[in-house]
Amino acid sequence: MTVRERLSQAAFELFDERGFDETTVDDIAARAGTGRTTFFRAFGSKEEVVFPDHDGLLASVQARLDAARPGSEPAAVAEAARLVLLHYLAEGDLARTRYRLTRRVPALRAREIAGQRQYQRVFLGFVRPWFREGYGEGARADLRAELLADAVVTGHNHVLRQWLRGRTETPEADFDAAMTEVLGLFAPASGDPTAGIVVLRTDRDLDAVLPQLRRVLAPGASMEP
Secondary structure, three states: OOHHHHHHHHHHHHHHHHOOOOOOHHHHHHHHOOOHHHHHHHOOOHHHHHOOOHHHHHHHHHHHHHOOOOOOHHHHHHHHHHHHHHHHHHHOHHHHHHHHHHHHOHHHHHHHHHHHHHHHHHHHHHHHHHHHHHHOOOHHHHHHHHHHHHHHHHHHHHHHHHHHOOOOOOHHHHHHHHHHHHHHHHOOHHHOOOOOOOOOOOOOOHHHHHHHHHHHHOOOOOOOO
């Protein structure tokens, strides 16, 4: 176990035993068998011990979105959000301890919310050009892009909370269902292979209808009669 890992383990043990506000940096360092200076080489503050991987996770999400190819935007969004979920699932009891802490300590809750806003901004930066391509420049595209970015984070957090509270044993399947719901509500339909297809029904003879269809579908044809 690295010094950083020892400090983190000691901090969470003490937070759980004594409370966050009642635990000092010196207490954490002593429990981990190190000094105060060593603590501050590993972490900038007590708060950083609680959220040690935030910056790295945010960078991983950004990297996955940056690697997306045109036409793969929905998969990129879902896979980027999944990276965060998988990280917390891998933490196990540590994630549950953090959850209890953030519910009890207002300062930690405020930091958690600020972190969520960072994720929303990253997703928004990715989906806004996609929505402008699908809907055109304007307020509608920007609004729907922001709705999607917020909904991705909200959907992820809903599934994560259910798991943290012991209400589900299938968080990954729940996450897939949540992302399907979110993308179905807000994503532009430009990637749908059936977009632009119109089904017509008529009692007229096909030979009589085809010449009119050809005139309508000809390059430069107008929709006006």
